Amino acid sequence: MRNLQASLDHLSIGSPDPGSLASFYANALHLSVAAREGGAFECTGRERRVLIVPGAKGTLNFVALNLPSRQALREFRARLAEEGVAIETAPPSLFGGEAFSIVDPDGNRLVFGHATREDTGDGMKARLQHFAIGTTDIDRALAFYQQVVGLRTSDVVCSDDGRVRTAFLRAGDEHHIIAVFLAPKKSFDHHCYEAGDWALIRDWADHFGTLDIPLDWGPGRHGPGNNLFIMIRDPDRNWLEISAELEVVPDFKPAGKWEHCQKTGNFWGVAYLRS
Template sequence: MEHATELQAALHTIHLRSPDPLAMARFYSRAYGMSLDAVAGGYACCGPGRSVQISRGPAKQLGFAQFMLHSDAAWQALRQRVRVPAQAPLPAHCAEGGAGGAGAAVAWRDPDGNLIVFTAPGGGAAPGPDAGLPAAMLQHFALRTPQLPQMLAFYTGQLGLVLSDLVRDPEGRLRACFLRSDPLHHALALFLAPMACFDHLSFEVPDWACMKTWGDHMARLREPIVWGLGRHGPGNDVFFMVRDPDGNLVEISSEIEHCEPGRAVGEWPHEERTLNRWGPAISRG
């Protein structure tokens, strides 16, 4: 049996909509050690390995998610393998990759209308203030959707993400899935929910000691942890989450699974312990 091959891409930038973009930008800058710059239509926050942008719009909606390919070879392979032509204009503040020249970025909209961008390899997220904080790489994001099978088919069958794990309820209905773009367990998680919206973004840190430092940092800022400490079943990562001013969950995570080539798809029961093996979970549906 032929195994799916990862795209060899990593999440580079998350762009969120907000009715109060400045309040959101100030939160991300302060809480996650990032610079804050005004750009046309909104704000950009950057730090080592992490980039978050905010523009005006309804809360809990994704503006776009940008992935950057790891190499020229991976970029060329993406252009050859995707099954649908690029169908959406590039967002104004998408950082185009530097290695592909003209046309070094392409974009599609998923079945819920979320804009997903891929760029050729180039510079990482622009460095900015880190306030002496440990490394924290923007690593994955999650969406809620009322049409989970269609979203899964789009991301795997058309864009080429690889399914790592799925969650089914006792009736066999798909409730969640976790998709990877390189060996890290998931760059995107999808959760069945009544309405389409943004769920969370996650910063991956190197180890437990870094998680403690980030937790102490949140305490100094009086940003309460709303979920965690915990350990997810799919991905096996330890985590805690806070909420941004719009109510989006923001995760600090560590120890996420590194998947071997050809790893079999895992299947988990739809129960609280799947989402948090150590305690309570947040329900999406």
């Protein structure tokens, strides 16, 4: 099976008050906001795009993955069809007409498309880079993302009995485009923006402080991925991460195995363990 090459282009988040949530993202992430049909809002800025739509609090409506070319998109769709994967029409997104979607075993929707972006907006650097989900059946979820989507495993975190508690999967050379956590229920865990270097973590923390947005976790350093991070909560309690210096993983490197403990989640101290 061919490995998928893709980047995270945008995501769609549900909210009972999409206008207020869009205003928060506009201020917190230096985004411009445009109203869309159906009470939705498009939030766009430098290397980052988020759709806020009417819905229940804390819902991830879909994630949109950008393939490197239209030909790659067509070949990927053909491969999925050949393997009997159910291909569905894409919901309204920031892609063109060739976009399509599939659904993972927990009902999370993945939209695939191709777009050429000119990311020259204002604001500090922080590229939308990965997302994370919680699942009650991590083995089933990983089988889907590895075998159906074609992602590669960079690291897993296991408990003493060998059970996988967390997995980090990549669609290129960056350590992960998705993190999958074993959790008490299906959940949207967080979305992450890669700033690139430690000095920008400081600058983003200062920016959040100016807006009276407290850090919910961090500064810290994750074990898997070796990245520096801070995390905040939006008004709907969704977790938003600013990361820096995420590991670049060569294809020949085997997947790493980490202990399920606080130090794995944060080499510097306290960590949130999902299960």
